[in-house]
Amino acid sequence: MRMAQTDDSPAPDATTLKLYELASADETVRFSPHCWKTRMALAHKGLNAERIPWRFTDKDVIAFSGQGLVPVLVDGEAVVNDSWRIAEHLEERYPHPSLFGGDTGRAVARFVNSWADGTLVPAIIKVIAVDIHNRIAAKDQGYFRQSRERRFGMSLEAFTADTATAREGLRHALAPLRFTLRQQAFVCGATPAYADYCVFGMMMWARCISPVELLEQDDPVFAWRERLLDAHDGLARHAPRAQ
Amino acid sequence: MRMAQTDDSPAPDATTLKLYELASADETVRFSPHCWKTRMALAHKGLNAERIPWRFTDKDVIAFSGQGLVPVLVDGEAVVNDSWRIAEHLEERYPHPSLFGGDTGRAVARFVNSWADGTLVPAIIKVIAVDIHNRIAAKDQGYFRQSRERRFGMSLEAFTADTATAREGLRHALAPLRFTLRQQAFVCGATPAYADYCVFGMMMWARCISPVELLEQDDPVFAWRERLLDAHDGLARHAPRAQ
Numbered sequence: 001m002r003m004a005q006t007d008d009s010p011a012p013d014a015t016t017l018k019l020y021e022l023a024s025a026d027e028t029v030r031f032s033p034h035c036w037k038t039r040m041a042l043a044h045k046g047l048n049a050e051r052i053p054w055r056f057t058d059k060d061v062i063a064f065s066g067q068g069l070v071p072v073l074v075d076g077e078a079v080v081n082d083s084w085r086i087a088e089h090l091e092e093r094y095p096h097p098s099l100f101g102g103d104t105g106r107a108v109a110r111f112v113n114s115w116a117d118g119t120l121v122p123a124i125i126k127v128i129a130v131d132i133h134n135r136i137a138a139k140d141q142g143y144f145r146q147s148r149e150r151r152f153g154m155s156l157e158a159f160t161a162d163t164a165t166a167r168e169g170l171r172h173a174l175a176p177l178r179f180t181l182r183q184q185a186f187v188c189g190a191t192p193a194y195a196d197y198c199v200f201g202m203m204m205w206a207r208c209i210s211p212v213e214l215l216e217q218d219d220p221v222f223a224w225r226e227r228l229l230d231a232h233d234g235l236a237r238h239a240p241r242a243q
Numbered sequence: 244m245r246m247a248q249t250d251d252s253p254a255p256d257a258t259t260l261k262l263y264e265l266a267s268a269d270e271t272v273r274f275s276p277h278c279w280k281t282r283m284a285l286a287h288k289g290l291n292a293e294r295i296p297w298r299f300t301d302k303d304v305i306a307f308s309g310q311g312l313v314p315v316l317v318d319g320e321a322v323v324n325d326s327w328r329i330a331e332h333l334e335e336r337y338p339h340p341s342l343f344g345g346d347t348g349r350a351v352a353r354f355v356n357s358w359a360d361g362t363l364v365p366a367i368i369k370v371i372a373v374d375i376h377n378r379i380a381a382k383d384q385g386y387f388r389q390s391r392e393r394r395f396g397m398s399l400e401a402f403t404a405d406t407a408t409a410r411e412g413l414r415h416a417l418a419p420l421r422f423t424l425r426q427q428a429f430v431c432g433a434t435p436a437y438a439d440y441c442v443f444g445m446m447m448w449a450r451c452i453s454p455v456e457l458l459e460q461d462d463p464v465f466a467w468r469e470r471l472l473d474a475h476d477g478l479a480r481h482a483p484r485a486q
Contacts, residue, residue: 098347100347101344101345101346101347101348102344102345102347102348103344103432103433104341104343104344104345104348104431104432104436104438105344105345105347105348105351106432107427107429107430107431107432108348108351108352108354108355108430108431108438109351110423110426110427111351111354111355111419111420111423111430111438112351112354112355114418114419114420114422114423115358115419117422118418118419118422119418119419175357175361175362176354176357176358176361176362177354177357179357179360179361180353180354180357183353184350184353186350187350187351187354188347188350188351189346189347189349189350190346190350193347195347195351195354
């Protein structure tokens with residue numbers, strides 16, 4: 001049974017919440033864009049979780065979730081996978097502060113999430129695919145190379161050969177975000193919420209696994225990313241990055 | 244001074260609200276995507292307005308608004324231009340039913356609006372630019388051709404030469420919307436609101452001025468457009484289309 005968080009039901013601590021996160025060869029480096037959405041959502045709610053490193057090939061470790069991708073959140077009896085469903089779970093069980101600002105805000109945030117996944121993932125992977133390969137655990141490298149080369153129809157090296165054009169493509173893809181951020185500090189208005197985290201997760205993906213700087217300093221998206229790096233006590237800014 | 248609508252201040256009728264809308268040669272055809280955003284927003288609020296046809300070159304007619312673009316809404320003493328600012332004005336003065344569902348919903352709707360303007364306008368204009376030219380008032384045609392050919396860097400005819408590729412580009416651009424609409428009936432959830440109208444305005448632009456069908460029937464975007472054509476007593480479905 002699910003109960004809303006109230007003054008009588010304090011937030012669970014890390015002994016209750018467990019989050020499985022994709023890790024690089026260095027297990028302190030957690031670089032999945034979708035895990036970062038969840039990480040920021042937990043911080044937004046003031047929740048701590050035991051953060052368990054997981055590798056692409058550790059399918060058996062999360063088999064209890066009924067599928068093979070992270071993030072997976074274990075919250076007491078509840079096992080939830082998929083970052084969007086985790087966000088909805090957190091909003092239902094721990095309503096304040098809200099991730100969505102109501103039903104309309106939640107519905108429209110789903111559009112932003114779809115945009116980030118469908119537009120920014122393909123733009124950023126063209127910059128960082130080889131960096132990911134070179135920094136993940138040795139046991140993951142074959143899986144990563146084979147599955148991505150099948151998807152891209154070419155070698156990782158060929159796919160990422162023209163970084164300058166790929167970065168230009170990303171900056172073009174960011175136009176709707178840039179225009180929005182000329183009008184307001186965050187996608188969600190004066191303070192960040194889940195629609196911001198959906199996009200910011202993409203930035204943390206690159207930041208944690210690649211030395212490439214995606215943005216120009218005079219880009220409003222750069223300034224927005226700075227604000228989110230500082231949010232929630234600098235959680236994202238202090239996150240380990242792969243060497 | 245602005246006053247929120249209450250039970251003591253009934254909605255104004257068409258003698259109070261005036262909306263200047265872009266018209267084609269046939270003045271009953273109102274095809275501006277941004278005017279359609281406003282039209283749907285007014286219908287959402289249950290408001291009627293006197294709808295005044297306006298042509299691209301009628302700059303003097305709306306000079307009182309301090310600029311030269313429609314939509315322009317006159318609401319008693321208030322004169323508001325720019326569809327986004329009009330939506331905010333309507334939400335403030337006539338709060339129910341809400342266009343945004345709160346501050347977060349409003350902020351995130353701005354992202355959707357930016358996406359529609361920045362992504363869909365360029366994709367659709369590549370299909371319909373010549374259709375627009377051929378259906379607007381004769382006095383507007385020179386202005387339209389010159390301003391757009393300067394922007395596109397080529398003739399309208401060259402710009403729209405490859406309609407099949409342009410339609411394919413549009414369908415690709417609609418991917419985040421399509422993915423969202425596989426999860427929910429409207430961008431704003433179970434019922435439409437302003438973020439839907441921001442995107443739907445783009446569809447009405449093409450529908451009113453061009454015979455080209457932009458979407459495939461099996462596209463979730465097609466079904467969503469059908470639902471919005473039927474919304475508010477079929478306002479959009481019954482709107483005159485250029486012959």
